Amino acid sequence: GAGVSQSPRYKVAKRGQDVALRCDPISGHVSLFWYQQALGQGPEFLTYFQNEAQLDKSGLPSDRFFAERPEGSVSTLKIQRTQQEDSAVYLCASSPQQGPSYEQYFGPGTRLTVT
Amino acid sequence: AQKVTQAQTEISVVEKEDVTLDCVYETRDTTYYLFWYKQPPSGELVFLIRRNSFDEQNEISGRYSWNFQKSTSSFNFTITASQVVDSAVYFCALSEAGRGRRALTFGSGTRLQVQP
Numbered sequence: 001g002a003g004v005s006q007s008p009r010y011k012v013a014k015r016g017q018d019v020a021l022r023c024d025p026i027s028g029h030v031s032l033f034w035y036q037q038a039l040g041q042g043p044e045f046l047t048y049f050q051n052e053a054q055l056d057k058s059g060l061p062s063d064r065f066f067a068e069r070p071e072g073s074v075s076t077l078k079i080q081r082t083q084q085e086d087s088a089v090y091l092c093a094s095s096p097q098q099g100p101s102y103e104q105y106f107g108p109g110t111r112l113t114v115t
Numbered sequence: 116a117q118k119v120t121q122a123q124t125e126i127s128v129v130e131k132e133d134v135t136l137d138c139v140y141e142t143r144d145t146t147y148y149l150f151w152y153k154q155p156p157s158g159e160l161v162f163l164i165r166r167n168s169f170d171e172q173n174e175i176s177g178r179y180s181w182n183f184q185k186s187t188s189s190f191n192f193t194i195t196a197s198q199v200v201d202s203a204v205y206f207c208a209l210s211e212a213g214r215g216r217r218a219l220t221f222g223s224g225t226r227l228q229v230q231p
Contacts, residue, residue: 042223043206043221095217
């Protein structure tokens with residue numbers, strides 16, 4: 001079956017531009033996560049949705065970062081007024097249930113480069 | 116606060132050698148889950164295994180085996196008879212059952228290079 005898909009795969013933005021990153025989770029998956037992965041590092045949590053409700057946004061680094069999942073399926077991560085330190089791979093993951101024991105299925109990521 | 120440490124940044128072995136990747140974790144929760152993920156050059160994280168804190172039985176799956184020891188807060192991963200296709204970055208991760216938090220906390224990863 002189809003896995004998690006993300007678009008675009010690559011995005012180059014000039015400093016100060018706004019960007020929107022899309023995630024299509026596995027159909028029927030309740031939980032959706034966004035992570036940020038800097039070069040040579042492990043993924044770091046940004047935010048978590050259970051259906052359409054954003055239950056945890058403690059990892060968002062600043063108020064320039066905003067995420068939504070209005071209908072409980074597709075999610076968008078928006079970064080306003082991009083800065084160079086925002087350059088990273090943004091990973092989306094989904095999970096079939098809401099509990100912490102379920103594995104997360106990851107998409108291929110969007111590589112954002114801010115120039 | 117939860118933390119995962121993978122002290123080995125990079126390991127290089129020759130094909131058919133055995134290799135062990137170390138993972139040490141910190142948590143205050145009594146119920147938690149440990150995971151290993153593989154990230155090949157293509158970039159997509161692939162789930163390998165999950166363990167819960169109440170199950171310390173070692174697990175073997177083909178050439179892969181995992182050693183979970185609560186006494187040392189470690190969850191090590193061994194690849195037997197390594198192959199070139201095993202070359203990837205491997206991440207250990209932790210999730211806690213308490214406080215409603217569902218995020219995975221990842222280590223910094225170990226890059227494994229298997230030479231032919």
